[in-house]
Amino acid sequence: MIHNRLCSPKHHCHLSDTCPQIHSHLAMWCSRMALRRLQQVAVTPLNMAGGLTSKVQREMSTLPRVYITRQIPPEGLKILRESGQVQFELWDSDDVPVPRKELLQKVKGVAGLVCVLTEKIDTELLDAAGPNLKVLSTMSVGFDHLSLEELKKRGIRVGYTPDVLTDSVAELTVALLLTTSRRLVEATHEAKTGGWGTWRTLWLCGHELAGSTVGILGLGRIGVAIAERLAPFKVKKFIYADVAPRPELASVINAEYVSFDELAKQSDFLSVCCALTPETKEICNKDLFSKMKNTSIFINTSRGGVVNQEDLYEALSTGQIAGAGLDVTVPEPLPTSHPLFTLKNCVILPHIASASYATRNNMSALAANNLLLGLRGEPMIKELKL
Amino acid sequence: MLMQTAAGKLMKVFLTRRIPPEGMKILSAAGICEVSQWDSDEPVQRADLLKGVQGAHGLLCLLSDKIDAEVLDAAGPNLKVISTLSVGYDHLAIDEIKKRGIRVGYTPDVLTDATAELTVALLLAAARRLPEGVEEVKNGGWSSWKPLWLCGYGLSGSTVGVIGLGRIGMAIAQRLMPFGVKRLLYSGRTAKDYAAEVNGEYVPLDTLVSESDFIVVSCSLTPETQGMCDKAFFSKMKNTGVFVNSSRGIVVNQEDLYAALSSGQIAAAGLDVTTPEPLPTNHPLLTLKNCVVLPHIGSATYSTRGIMGALSAQNLLGGLQGTDMPSELTF
Numbered sequence: 246m247i248h249n250r251l252c253s254p255k256h257h258c259h260l261s262d263t264c265p266q267i268h269s270h271l272a273m274w275c276s277r278m279a280l281r282r283l284q285q286v287a288v289t290p291l292n293m294a295g296g297l298t299s300k301v302q303r304e305m306s307t308l309p310r311v312y313i314t315r316q317i318p319p320e321g322l323k324i325l326r327e328s329g330q331v332q333f334e335l336w337d338s339d340d341v342p343v344p345r346k347e348l349l350q351k352v353k354g355v356a357g358l359v360c361v362l363t364e365k366i367d368t369e370l371l372d373a374a375g376p377n378l379k380v381l382s383t384m385s386v387g388f389d390h391l392s393l394e395e396l397k398k399r400g401i402r403v404g405y406t407p408d409v410l411t412d413s414v415a416e417l418t419v420a421l422l423l424t425t426s427r428r429l430v431e432a433t434h435e436a437k438t439g440g441w442g443t444w445r446t447l448w449l450c451g452h453e454l455a456g457s458t459v460g461i462l463g464l465g466r467i468g469v470a471i472a473e474r475l476a477p478f479k480v481k482k483f484i485y486a487d488v489a490p491r492p493e494l495a496s497v498i499n500a501e502y503v504s505f506d507e508l509a510k511q512s513d514f515l516s517v518c519c520a521l522t523p524e525t526k527e528i529c530n531k532d533l534f535s536k537m538k539n540t541s542i543f544i545n546t547s548r549g550g551v552v553n554q555e556d557l558y559e560a561l562s563t564g565q566i567a568g569a570g571l572d573v574t575v576p577e578p579l580p581t582s583h584p585l586f587t588l589k590n591c592v593i594l595p596h597i598a599s600a601s602y603a604t605r606n607n608m609s610a611l612a613a614n615n616l617l618l619g620l621r622g623e624p625m626i627k628e629l630k631l
Numbered sequence: 632m633l634m635q636t637a638a639g640k641l642m643k644v645f646l647t648r649r650i651p652p653e654g655m656k657i658l659s660a661a662g663i664c665e666v667s668q669w670d671s672d673e674p675v676q677r678a679d680l681l682k683g684v685q686g687a688h689g690l691l692c693l694l695s696d697k698i699d700a701e702v703l704d705a706a707g708p709n710l711k712v713i714s715t716l717s718v719g720y721d722h723l724a725i726d727e728i729k730k731r732g733i734r735v736g737y738t739p740d741v742l743t744d745a746t747a748e749l750t751v752a753l754l755l756a757a758a759r760r761l762p763e764g765v766e767e768v769k770n771g772g773w774s775s776w777k778p779l780w781l782c783g784y785g786l787s788g789s790t791v792g793v794i795g796l797g798r799i800g801m802a803i804a805q806r807l808m809p810f811g812v813k814r815l816l817y818s819g820r821t822a823k824d825y826a827a828e829v830n831g832e833y834v835p836l837d838t839l840v841s842e843s844d845f846i847v848v849s850c851s852l853t854p855e856t857q858g859m860c861d862k863a864f865f866s867k868m869k870n871t872g873v874f875v876n877s878s879r880g881i882v883v884n885q886e887d888l889y890a891a892l893s894s895g896q897i898a899a900a901g902l903d904v905t906t907p908e909p910l911p912t913n914h915p916l917l918t919l920k921n922c923v924v925l926p927h928i929g930s931a932t933y934s935t936r937g938i939m940g941a942l943s944a945q946n947l948l949g950g951l952q953g954t955d956m957p958s959e960l961t962f
Contacts, residue, residue: 318778340777363775384778412787412811419810420759423752427932432925433762437917441909441926443695445672446648446716446936453932455744473809478748578773586769594764595773601759601785605778 308332309356309620310377314343314364317384318602321359321609328617331357349373357616361385367392371399380619384612386410388629397631404615404625406608408466413604415470417572417597418546422475422514425570425592426542427451452513452540452567454478460503460512461485462529463519463547464494471516472498484511488524509536514544521548529553534560542568546598549575554585561588572598641665642688642951643709647675647696650716651933654691654940661948664689681705689947693717699724703731712736712950716943725962735960736946738939740798742930747802749903749929750877754807754845757901757923758873759783784844784873784898787811792843794859795850795878796823796831803847804829816843819850840867845875852879860884865891872897877929880906889915892922903929 311325313335325333334351336343342363343351352358352374360366362385371378371392381396382404396403424430428451435441435449459475461468464485472483476498483500485491486508495502505528508515515537519525529545530553537543543566545552554575560566568590574583577596585591599605615625644658646668658666667683669675674695675683684690684706692698694717703710703724713728714736728735756762760783767773767781791807793800796817804815808829815831817823822833836859840846846868850856860876861884868874874897876883885906891897899921905914908927916922930936942957949956 315778339779340774342775361776361778413785416755416785416787416810417759420752420755420761423748424756424761427749427752427928429752429756429923429925430762430765432928433923436910436924436926437912439912443674444693444927446650446693446940447672447933448931449926449928450931450933450936451928453745453934454748455934477805477809478751479744578775579768581769581771592761592765593768594761595768595781596776597759597764597781597783600780600782601787602779602782603785603787605782609778 306332310334310354311357311359311616312351312355313359314348315339315361315384317359317361317612318606318609320606321384321611321613324610324613325617330617331620352378356380357382357620359384359612359616360390362387362390365390365392366396368395371395371401380404380616382612382616382619384608393629393631402619402625403629403631404612404619405627405629406611406615407627409607409611410599410604411466411470413601414467414546414598415474417594417600418467418471418516418518418544419474421546421570421572421592421594422516422542422544425544425568425590426454426514428568430592431589452542454480454514456481457513458482458484458511460508460515461500462505462508462515462517463487463525464491464500465518465520466494467546468516468518469494469497471518472500475514482511484508487519505533506536509533510538512541513538514542517543517545517547517551519547519551521550525551527551527553529557531556531559534565537566539564539567541566542570544570546572549573549577554583557591558584558588561585561591568592570594572596643667643686644689644691644947644951645683645687647680647683647690647692648672648716650691650943651937651940653937654716654944657941657944658947663948663951684710688712689714689951691716691943691947692722694719694722697722697724698728700727703727703733711953712947714943714947714950716939718742720960729962734950734956735962736943736950736956737958737960738942738946739958741938741942742935743798743802745932745935746799746877746929747806749925749931750799750803750847750849750875751806753877753901753903753923753925754847754873754875757875757899757921758786758845760899760921762923763920784871785810786845788813789844790814790816790842791845791847792816792818792839793831794818794836794839794846794848795856796826797849797851799877800847800849801825801829803849804831807845814842837867840864841869843872844869845873848874848876848878848882850878850882852882856882858882858884860888862887862890865896868897870895870897874900876901877903880904880908885914885916888922889919892916892919899923901925903927 309331311331311333316337316339354375354377356377357380359382380402386407428449432449457480459480464487483498484503485500486505490502529551570592572594573596618625642664644664644666649672686709687706688709689712691714712734718739760781764781791812793804815829816834816839817831818836818839859882901923903925904927946956
């Protein structure tokens with residue numbers, strides 16, 4: 246359904262110089278136009294069939310009840326409020342998760358539940374909610390906090406929020422890469438603590454993207470979006486490794502398919518963009534790091550579990566690689582006593598890749614729309630197949 | 632073959648600092664000079680400089696070395712070329728140098744890519760709050776996932792304003808486009824043909840200031856641009872606006888910037904240049920979470936500094952041999 250909406254014949258691929266074919270599949274990967282349309286769809290408040298508005302006087306108690314487990318960003322709340330379709334209660338805090346006891350109380354008898362990734366939606370909670378619960382909408386793209394089997398068993402539909410965060414994640418990944426390669430954290434520290442003295446030729450020198458080879462591990466939408474943003478920095482070559490070649494995606498960025506070993510050997514900058522699966526668990530370990538250049542920069546914004554953190558520490562502290570930037574770790578949060586924090590050449594961020602106001606609002610709106618559509622028995626914008 | 636002085640000796644050259652290996656290689660491979668050097672990463676002391684230059688045919692220096700009449704006198708009549716590892720030359724007493732018929736080499740142009748890259752890095756770090764994020768992670772501020780925690784401003788769908796679309800400004804604009812920038816505005820003395828490549832719209836400064844989500848200052852320092860970014864400027868900006876300066880420190884009124892940032896009149900700022908440099912560690916701007924200050928590292932990449940080193944070595948050799956220099960300062 247989304248495919249049809251996005252791939253209209255009039256769609257102009259602004260990457261037409263690099264896309265050899267304007268093809269309906271490729272249209273999906275012309276990220277900006279497609280994403281903008283998805284965002285427009287995602288944030289449009291839905292009108293109730295029959296033209297009823299929230300102004301119409303109605304017995305509040307007949308409207309389906311919804312519980313929202315956090316103060317989600319304003320767009321989503323606005324959509325729910327103005328729909329006139331539901332009555333809702335929320336845990337009115339942005340930064341503290343709802344306590345479990347409170348949550349179990351509040352979900353009793355609800356028809357719909359909007360949650361974030363800090364709530365475990367398991368048997369206990371689903372039992373507490375009871376048989377009215379029809380729709381679960383999570384404001385996240387990950388779903389490891391959901392007991393999918395239990396949800397499927399009870400016929401509960403699940404909405405989630407992929408795609409709306411591609412731009413934001415790619416942008417943060419590039420920000421993290423540049424912060425690492427140009428040593429911004431060390432530099433701001435020197436500026437604050439008196440290390441900034443007279444001009445020195447090689448002080449705080451970093452590694453430039455111009456003339457470099459950028460390698461991507463796992464070429465999906467986010468990998469392509471990252472490469473698109475890096476291209477004008479005069480990157481010489483893009484290469485990628487994956488379980489199989491991805492010719493359509495690769496052609497967008499002119500990337501060459503290589504083996505895992507070649508990716509390690511040739512990359513000046515290596516960005517990890519793959520999903521966490523049994524095959525990719527700790528695939529970034531001493532085997533990988535030992536093959537990398539000692540001037541290389543390693544960036545992970547996918548999942549912490551893809552990296553063996555002890556091996557990464559070894560590689561960084563011995564100079565086997567030049568630097569690393571991580572937006573994801575194991576666990577999250579990473580304890581402040583972790584050895585990686587002692588390294589000047591390791592930059593760690595608290596999983597903020599999708600943290601732009603626009604993106605979080607879009608996720609909120611999408612979660613709200615998924616919920617309302619689900620409650621009406623209609624197809625959701627983004628439904629998780631159980 | 633070896634080019635020697637009339638006396639059959641190699642020409643003497645003094646280097647005031649350790650220079651990148653590319654430059655050293657070029658000097659030794661030429662085989663025409665005997666290199667003596669202040670072999671350190673720290674600046675040479677005055678006394679050692681005056682001693683080291685005695686009898687030199689060529690001098691390779693940095694912007695931290697004041698090359699004035701005293702140094703030129705100490706060097707003596709052999710000195711025919713001064714090569715500086717910098718694009719600025721306000722550390723050279725040009726009148727004295729000209730008087731003595733000494734040629735000067737310097738290193739413009741080669742730092743465009745590195746500087747544009749650093750400016751984009753700075754913009755992203757300020758807009759997406761990376762230094763704040765790093766701090767929170769280190770001091771235990773990272774607890775659980777929160778929908779609006781550390782949210783920043785994304786480039787997607789935004790309007791970017793570049794003040795001064797010269798070589799560096801243009802290189803910055805080119806690097807920002809694939810982030811989904813919707814409009815690219817620029818201001819300056821004249822419109823530029825090459826702006827079409829980034830769909831640049833030439834607008835009055837006021838328009839740029841009030842309509843931009845991100846403002847990048849990359850103009851040259853002139854009497855007109857000095858102090859241009861002041862209270863009036865910041866008051867016209869959006870309160871979600873991000874301000875970045877990698878041109879010259881005194882284009883910005885720092886007190887006014889502090890007021891704008893601390894009152895929420897603008898959202899964030901990134902500076903690679905300040906007044907003075909270094910900025911004193913007790914400066915109020917350094918206390919603001921939404922202000923990222925870097926110690927003028929625009930050209931600080933191994934590759935660019937290597938190229939600057941090589942260029943300064945080649946300039947020096949050109950001067951010693953009486954041939955063309957790749958980058959000669961004309962005065």
